[in-house]
Amino acid sequence: MRMVLDDVWYSYPGQRGWALRGVSVSFREGELVVLLGPNGSGKTTLLKVAGLLLKPQKGRVIVEGRDYWSQPEEARQAIKKKVVYVHERPIMLKGSVERNIAYGLFLRGYREEEALEKARRLLEELGGEKLAGKDARSLSFGEAQLVSIARALAVSPHILLLDDPLSGLDLERQELLLGFLESYKENGACIVMATHDMQASRRADKVFRINMGKVLMEARS
Amino acid sequence: MSETVIEIAARSVLISGAATLLASTWSLPAAIVLAERRTLPRIVLPVLESMVGMPTVLVGLLLYLTFSSSGPLGFLGLLYTPQAIIIGQSILVTPLMISVSYRVLSAASRTYGELAETLGATLWERRVLVFYQSAAGLVGAVVMSFSRAVGELGVALMVGGNISGYTRVMTTAIALEVSKGNYEIAVSLGLILLAISSSISVIIRLLGITRVENGT
Ligand SMILES: Nc1ncnc2c1ncn2[C@@H]1O[C@H](COP(=O)(O)OP(=O)(O)OP(=O)(O)O)[C@@H](O)[C@H]1O
Ligand SMILES: [Mg+2]
Numbered sequence: 001m002r003m004v005l006d007d008v009w010y011s012y013p014g015q016r017g018w019a020l021r022g023v024s025v026s027f028r029e030g031e032l033v034v035l036l037g038p039n040g041s042g043k044t045t046l047l048k049v050a051g052l053l054l055k056p057q058k059g060r061v062i063v064e065g066r067d068y069w070s071q072p073e074e075a076r077q078a079i080k081k082k083v084v085y086v087h088e089r090p091i092m093l094k095g096s097v098e099r100n101i102a103y104g105l106f107l108r109g110y111r112e113e114e115a116l117e118k119a120r121r122l123l124e125e126l127g128g129e130k131l132a133g134k135d136a137r138s139l140s141f142g143e144a145q146l147v148s149i150a151r152a153l154a155v156s157p158h159i160l161l162l163d164d165p166l167s168g169l170d171l172e173r174q175e176l177l178l179g180f181l182e183s184y185k186e187n188g189a190c191i192v193m194a195t196h197d198m199q200a201s202r203r204a205d206k207v208f209r210i211n212m213g214k215v216l217m218e219a220r221s
Numbered sequence: 222m223s224e225t226v227i228e229i230a231a232r233s234v235l236i237s238g239a240a241t242l243l244a245s246t247w248s249l250p251a252a253i254v255l256a257e258r259r260t261l262p263r264i265v266l267p268v269l270e271s272m273v274g275m276p277t278v279l280v281g282l283l284l285y286l287t288f289s290s291s292g293p294l295g296f297l298g299l300l301y302t303p304q305a306i307i308i309g310q311s312i313l314v315t316p317l318m319i320s321v322s323y324r325v326l327s328a329a330s331r332t333y334g335e336l337a338e339t340l341g342a343t344l345w346e347r348r349v350l351v352f353y354q355s356a357a358g359l360v361g362a363v364v365m366s367f368s369r370a371v372g373e374l375g376v377a378l379m380v381g382g383n384i385s386g387y388t389r390v391m392t393t394a395i396a397l398e399v400s401k402g403n404y405e406i407a408v409s410l411g412l413i414l415l416a417i418s419s420s421i422s423v424i425i426r427l428l429g430i431t432r433v434e435n436g437t
Contacts, residue, residue, distance in 0.1 A: 080339075081341035093336075107346060155341065
C-alpha cells in the first residue's frame, strides 16, 4: 500500500501555531522508513496523520492514489483497517497479555481460541513468551511496549506506524524486533518508525529528518 | 411513627435508585458524546460544573410549579407521588453524573478510543471499549449521584409532600421529627441515612463489579 502526504499542515485544536508545517513525504510497500527529530518536532503528529487518526487542516493524505479524507465513510473504514498506529506510551487494556494482543483480531471476527493462539505465537516470535498469561496492566514499560507492538502486528497491517518502539526494549529485543520488521516488510508492508536511535536508522530504506514541524531532508541510507 | 424505619429506608433506596438509573439513561450517553469531541466550547464544562451544586429547593420549587394543578404538567397528576420525586432527583443529579463521567470518559476516549480506532473498530465497538475500560470510574459517578439523590431534602419535600406510607423518605422523615422536637429519633434516622448512602458504595466495590484502578 502506498501513502503520500502532500503539503500537510496540522494544528492541534485550541493551539496556536502549527505542529506540522507543509509536510510532504511518501511511503511505499516493502519500505522501512525512519523518522528522526528532536522532542516536540512533530514525529508523533506526523505518524498520527499518516495513521488516519488526525485530519490535517490543509493538504492531502493520499492512500493508493485517492484522497483519504474526501472519501465516503465506508471506504475510509476499509482503508483504516489496514493502517495501524502504535502509541508512544503503550496502552494496556484490562485482562491478560494474550487478550490485549488479540483485541484487533476479535474486532475482525476471529474465534476466541484462534485469536489467542495467534497472539501467543506472535508473542513468542518477539521474545515475550514469559509474558503469556500475565495481567497486562501489571507489565513494565518495555514489556507493555512489546505487547502493544504485537497487538498491531497481529492484524497484519499494510502500513505500520511505530512511535518510538525501541525506547523501552532491551538490546536483545530491539534486535529481535528489527529483524522481525525486516522480514515483515518483505511481504509488501510499509513500516514507518519514529526513533531517536541512530543505530536503527542505519537499517532503514529511507530516513526523514523532521524539525519544528518541517521535514528537512530525505536521506537514503 | 406510623410506619417502620425499615419501610422508609427501603422507599428512600428505591426512589433514589430509580432516579439514579433514570438519570444514567441520558447522562452517560451525553457524557460519551461530549467526550468523543476533540474540543468543547469553553463554556460547557464550567456551566455544567456550576450546576452540580444546584440548590435542591430551587429544583423542588420549579418542579412544584410545573406539576401543581395550575402548572404546565399539572394534568399528569404527578404532584405528591413517588414518581415526581424520581423525576426531580434524576434532574438534580444529572449535572453531577455528566460532569464526573465526562472526565472519566474523555481521558479514556483519548487513549482507549484512539487505540480501538487505529485497530479498526467501528464507532460502536470503540464506545464499548471506552465504556468497559472506564467501568470503575463510571460506577463511581453513578454511586456519587445516588448519594446526592438519597441525601437531598428539597425535591422530596416539595414534590413528594412527605406522605406517610407513600412518599415519606429518610430526609423528609428527619425533617418531620425535628419539627416535632424528636431530636433523638431524628439523629438516629440521620445516622441510618449516612449508613445507607455510604454502605451502598462500599457494597458495590466489594461485590467486585469493579476494581479501583490507577491511571491508564
Ligand atoms: N495533544 C496535543 N495538544 C496540543 N499540542 C500538542 C499535542 N500533542 C503535541 N502537541 C504539540 O505539537 C508539537 C509536536 O509534538 P509531537 O508530539 O508530534 O512531537 P514529537 O516529535 O513526537 O516529540 P517526542 O520526541 O517528544 O515524542 C509540540 O510542540 C507539542 O507541544
Ligand atoms: Mg512523540
